[in-house]
Amino acid sequence: MKNLFKLVILVSLLLGCFSQVNASEQFIFQNTKLKGEDxxxxxxxxxxxxxxxxxxxxxxxxxxxxFIDGNNIYSTKEKELLIAKMDEGFKLNKKNSNQVELVGMVEKEYLTQNSAEVWEEHEEFFYEMCTQCHAAQVVNHHTMIEWEALFTPMKGFAKLDEEESAYLLRYLKSNASDGLIKTSH
Ligand code: HEC
Known part of the structure; x- marks a missing residue:
C-alpha cells in the first residue's frame, strides 16, 4: 500500500515535469487574432x-x-504554408533576411498544448473522404510539396469542392513531415 502510494506520487511528479517542459510551446486552436502592442x-x-x-x-x-513576404507570414522560406496575415504596419522583430518574429497577445481559450486536438475535425473529414478507395495514407510520411502534388488528382477522386479542398490541404500540409509539427521522419 505504501509502495503504491509512493508510485502514485512519483508518476504525478514525472507527469508534472513533462507538462512543464511542454508548457512554453502551445498551438493555436482555431483561427484567431494576435494583438500587437500598438x-x-x-x-x-x-x-x-x-x-x-x-x-x-x-x-x-x-x-x-x-518567414515574411509582404504582409504574409509562412512557416518555411519556401512559402508553402501561410500561418499568419498582418495588418498594414504591424511592428515585427527581424531575425535575418526574411525570417521574422511576431510578438503579441492571444486569448488563452484559443491555445492548446495538444496539437492533435487542433486537427480532430479535419482528421475525421480526411478519413471520411480519403479512405473510400484505399487505406488512409500516413500524413507525416510526405512533405508539404509532395502533398500538394499528390492532392491534385485525389481531390477530383474524392469530389471535393474548393472550400473542402482548401480545408483538407491545410490539414495535410500542416501535418506533413516538414509541416507545423516537426517529426523525426
Ligand atoms: C475514387 C477513389 C479514390 C479516392 C476517393 C481517393 N483516392 Fe487516393 N488513390 C486512388 C488511386 C486509384 C490511387 C493509385 C493511382 C494513382 O496514384 O493515381 C491513389 C493514390 C493515392 C496516393 C499515392 C500513393 C503513392 O504512394 O503513390 C495518395 C497519397 C492518395 N491517393 C491520397 C488520397 C487522399 C488524400 C484522398 C482524399 C482527398 C484520396 N487519396 C482519395 C483512388 C482514390
Whole structure:
C-alpha cells in the first residue's frame, strides 16, 4: 500500500515535469487574432505553434516565428504554408533576411498544448473522404510539396469542392513531415 502510494506520487511528479517542459510551446486552436502592442492585429491560422512568453489571466503574450513576404507570414522560406496575415504596419522583430518574429497577445481559450486536438475535425473529414478507395495514407510520411502534388488528382477522386479542398490541404500540409509539427521522419 505504501509502495503504491509512493508510485502514485512519483508518476504525478514525472507527469508534472513533462507538462512543464511542454508548457512554453502551445498551438493555436482555431483561427484567431494576435494583438500587437500598438493595437495592430495579425490573423493567425489554426495549428500554428507559439512560444508562451508570459502567461496572464485570460491572455498570453506569445512569440511566433516565420518567414515574411509582404504582409504574409509562412512557416518555411519556401512559402508553402501561410500561418499568419498582418495588418498594414504591424511592428515585427527581424531575425535575418526574411525570417521574422511576431510578438503579441492571444486569448488563452484559443491555445492548446495538444496539437492533435487542433486537427480532430479535419482528421475525421480526411478519413471520411480519403479512405473510400484505399487505406488512409500516413500524413507525416510526405512533405508539404509532395502533398500538394499528390492532392491534385485525389481531390477530383474524392469530389471535393474548393472550400473542402482548401480545408483538407491545410490539414495535410500542416501535418506533413516538414509541416507545423516537426517529426523525426
Ligand atoms: C475514387 C477513389 C479514390 C479516392 C476517393 C481517393 N483516392 Fe487516393 N488513390 C486512388 C488511386 C486509384 C490511387 C493509385 C493511382 C494513382 O496514384 O493515381 C491513389 C493514390 C493515392 C496516393 C499515392 C500513393 C503513392 O504512394 O503513390 C495518395 C497519397 C492518395 N491517393 C491520397 C488520397 C487522399 C488524400 C484522398 C482524399 C482527398 C484520396 N487519396 C482519395 C483512388 C482514390
Amino acid at each position: 493595437g495592430k492585429m495579425v490573423e493567425l491560422y489554426l495549428g500554428v505553434p507559439v512560444e508562451i512568453l508570459k502567461d496572464m489571466d485570460k491572455e498570453a503574450k506569445v512569440s511566433i516565428k516565420g
